[in-house]
Amino acid sequence: MSRFARRALFALAALVPFGLGRPAAADSFPSRTITVVVPFAAGGPTDTVTRLVAESMGRDLGQTVVVENAGGAGGTIGAQRVAQAKPDGYTLLLHHIGMATTPTLYRRLAYDPVGGFETIGLVTEVPMTLIAKKDFPATTLAEAVKVIRRDQEKLNYANAGIGAASHLCGLLLMKAVDAPMTTVPFRGTGPAMQEVLAGRIDLMCDQTTNTTEQINSGAVKVFTVTTPERLPALPNVPTSTEAGLPEFQVGIWHGLYAPKGTPAEVTARLSQALQVALRDPKLIARFAELGTTPVAQEMATPAAHRKFWLADIAKWKPIIQAAGQYAD
């Protein structure tokens, strides 16, 4: 080794304690805008949660975090985009329970729905509500069930595609009341809500993050929340147990993902920013208005998220297989 090379090596080694020995990508992360893909249309619940989280994370990361909507096929189009993106932490996915149902529901996908992702952290759990167009001829869940059973052939039910939260909730409802309805898929429940407001869709089950304000303003009817307890944001809405349909219960969780192979230092930094965002009083207050709360800090970590996600995949697998209803 030449004297020059030896000196250069010595100089480099001296810099290691100052962090220059770690991969440059992780050290300087983030140095530019981050994109979070929402696998549903703008204006819906996943979009709303993501925009609030992105804004707050951006402040902690010192970079802009933009939201991009890539809706369609129950969230699989947006998920595929992220699974196939460069694993550098600049393209992320904020998705919901669909990440746990897709691996079983979709037997043919152009990406790996489990192995294609790194977890960053869980974000929130959101209750669902069963809503109807304003002039739906019922006011209570019991009355709505009667109408659904009587008019099942004429009624339509909106969802955001197979595997979407609205799809799962609709399946539960139809099973509980033993009455299938025509389902109309949308790229997200944001656009579907517009159709409920216009009176062209009769019923929808959607996260409170999309329905609370429409319910409280009287723009739509509500029959029940799908949680064991009433919600402070919707104190007059009965739980499904109170309303006489205890088996109609479902909660929707959201998580933040990066493409497989994203460096652990990068996902750790993103998880840290997520935890800061979830403690932001402004975000907490807005979440509360929308009937939801952030997850506990220890759940907003890559390891806790992965454990929860894999357990939920295992939970849904036998249910989907028993129903024999696949997306293909």
Ligand code: ASP
């Ligand atoms: N709430 C939707 C669903 O049914 C998706 C969305 O638009 O956020 O999964």
